[in-house]
Amino acid sequence: MNTFGRNFRVEIFGESHGPAIGIVVDGIKAGMPLSKDDFMGDILRRKSGTKGTTPRIEADEPEILSGVFEGHTTGSPIAIIFRNTNTKSSDYKEFLDVPRPGHADWTAAVKWNGMNDPRGGGHFSGRLTLPLVAAGVIAKKQCGFSFNAELVEIGGEADKSKWESLLDETAKEGDSLGGIVECRVEGVPAGLGEPFFDSVESLISHAVFSIPGVRGIEFGDGFAASRMRGSEHNDALQPRRSEDELGRAQTALSPVAEKNGAGGVNGGITNGAPIVFRVAFKPTSSISKSQNTLNIKTGEMTDLKIKGRHDVCFALRTPVIVESVAAIVLAGLV
Numbered sequence: 001m002n003t004f005g006r007n008f009r010v011e012i013f014g015e016s017h018g019p020a021i022g023i024v025v026d027g028i029k030a031g032m033p034l035s036k037d038d039f040m041g042d043i044l045r046r047k048s049g050t051k052g053t054t055p056r057i058e059a060d061e062p063e064i065l066s067g068v069f070e071g072h073t074t075g076s077p078i079a080i081i082f083r084n085t086n087t088k089s090s091d092y093k094e095f096l097d098v099p100r101p102g103h104a105d106w107t108a109a110v111k112w113n114g115m116n117d118p119r120g121g122g123h124f125s126g127r128l129t130l131p132l133v134a135a136g137v138i139a140k141k142q143c144g145f146s147f148n149a150e151l152v153e154i155g156g157e158a159d160k161s162k163w164e165s166l167l168d169e170t171a172k173e174g175d176s177l178g179g180i181v182e183c184r185v186e187g188v189p190a191g192l193g194e195p196f197f198d199s200v201e202s203l204i205s206h207a208v209f210s211i212p213g214v215r216g217i218e219f220g221d222g223f224a225a226s227r228m229r230g231s232e233h234n235d236a237l238q239p240r241r242s243e244d245e246l247g248r249a250q251t252a253l254s255p256v257a258e259k260n261g262a263g264g265v266n267g268g269i270t271n272g273a274p275i276v277f278r279v280a281f282k283p284t285s286s287i288s289k290s291q292n293t294l295n296i297k298t299g300e301m302t303d304l305k306i307k308g309r310h311d312v313c314f315a316l317r318t319p320v321i322v323e324s325v326a327a328i329v330l331a332g333l334v
Contacts, residue, residue: 004206004207005329005332006332007027007332007333008025008027008028008139008142008331008332009025009026009027009332010023010024010025010026010132010135011024011026012128012132013131014081014084014128014131015117015119015120015122015123015125016119016120016121016122016123016125016127016128017084017092017117017119017120017122018084018117019083019084020081020082020083021081021082021084021127021128021130021131022079022080022081022082022131023079023080023132023134023135024077024079025067025077025078025079025080025138025139026077026078027331027332028067028073028075028076028078028138028142029073029142030072030073030074030075031072031075032072032073032141032142033071033072034064034068034071034072034073034078034141035068035071036061036062036064038137038141039062039080039133039134039137042133042136042137042320042323042324043060043130043133043134045133045317045319045320046060046129046130046317046318046320046321047317048311048317053311053312053313053314053316053317058082058086059083059085060082060130061083062080062082062134063080063082064078065079065080065081066078066079073138078138080131080134080135082130082131088308088309092118092119092120092308095118096118096297097295097296097297097298098293098294098296098302098304099293099296100285100286100293100304100306101285101291101293101304102282102285103124103285103286104121104124105118105121106296108123108124121212124212126212126311126314126317128212129211129212129318129321132210132211132321132324132325132328133320133321133324135324135328136320136321136323136325136327136328137324138331139324139327139328139330139331140324140327140331142331143327143330143331143333143334144187144334145185145186145187145188145330146186146187147183147184147185147323147326148183148184148185148186148323149181149182149183149184149319149320149323149326150181150182150319151179151180151181151315151316151318151319152180152181152182152278153179153180154166154178154179154313154315154316155170155177155178155179155283155313167312167313170312171312173289174287174305175283175287175289175312176284176285176286176287176311176312176313177283177284177312177313177315178213178215178281178282178283178313178315179280179281179313179315179316179318180279180280180281180315181278181279181281181318181319181322182277182278182279183275183276183277183278183279183319183323183326184274184275184276185264185274185275185276185326185330186274188264188272188274188275188330189270189272190269190271190272191269191270192269192270192330192333192334193265193268193270194268194333195267195268198268199265199267199268200264200265200268200269200270200275200329200333201219201263201265201268201277202268203329203332203333204217204277204325204326204329205217206329207325207326207328208279208322208325208326210325211279211318211321211322213282213315213318214279214280214281214282215280216279216280217277217279217280218277219262219263219264219275219276219277220260220261220262220263220264220265220276220277221233221261221262221263222277222278233261235257235258235260235261236257236258237255237256237258238256238258239255239256240256240272255272256271256273257271257272257273260273260274263276263277264276275326277326279318279322281314281315281318283313284310284311284312284313284314286306286308286310287306287310288305288306288307289305290303290304290305291304291305291306292304
């Protein structure tokens with residue numbers, strides 16, 4: 001379905017080359033200040049045009065249709081749309097017969113008997129992450145936590161000084177790269193989460209996997225924990241210390257995990273430490289490098305070189321999207 005959440009609910013709609021894309025957000029507190037300007041910072045973080053991203057440039061201006069009056073939320077659902085104005089649908093005609101490897105062209109056609117909109121990936125396009133970012137802006141305001149996600153690896157390379165040359169080299173080859181994003185959420189109190197099936201990790205993972213191109217997620221020590229001993233992975237609780245207005249160290253009643261190897265969650269419930277998780281993104285599926293694949297109309301194998309405007313590494317634009325879906329989850333738990 002296209003709806004996520006209960007106490008804080010989002011419903012996404014639209015296609016990449018349709019008139020507009022958008023989102024409806026429900027469960028919003030009344031009285032929060034909110035204007036178009038509040039969205040632009042995160043929208044610009046997702047925007048294309050920099051090295052390694054698609055040359056398709058859209059205005060990406062949010063149109064708030066409901067739920068805001070005189071600069072404040074009313075408590076009723078907020079509907080936001082973004083107009084699509086820079087489309088080249090002719091680039092996608094050949095994919096009806098030759099579905100692109102790695103895309104949903106074929107699976108979508110099977111599910112909906114060919115009645116889906118295939119242009120630009122349709123409802124499966126990464127463009128649909130723009131409304132998620134808009135919902136994330138509202139969610140961040142509502143839950144009040146601090147979100148910080150950054151790209152920590154491209155194509156297996158963690159040294160950022162090498163990324164530019166790697167992107168250039170890959171672009172010349174007509175190929176693409178994946179990446180890893182690490183997200184950190186601070187200020188989260190202990191006690192959030194509803195085990196079993198609504199554990200914090202379950203909900204964040206569910207939302208993160210709605211982002212096109214995600215291939216994996218890990219919390220805290222993640223897969224490295226499988227190679228540790230219990231004595232290495234276990235987190236001893238430590239007193240949480242702070243400085244009062246007189247500069248004297250005080251010990252709060254609430255303890256904190258020493259190393260945060262669990263990524264801020266124990267038993268599906270937040271433990272008061274920062275929530276830390278990493279997301280793996282696949283390489284962009286649309287590449288100009290020749291691929292041998294099936295023409296489903298003729299039944300013959302054919303060489304496909306994908307035309308159009310595509311990211312060499314779409315993971316470059318995803319940190320703010322990861323923050324946004326995490327915020328959507330946590331806004332529903334506070």
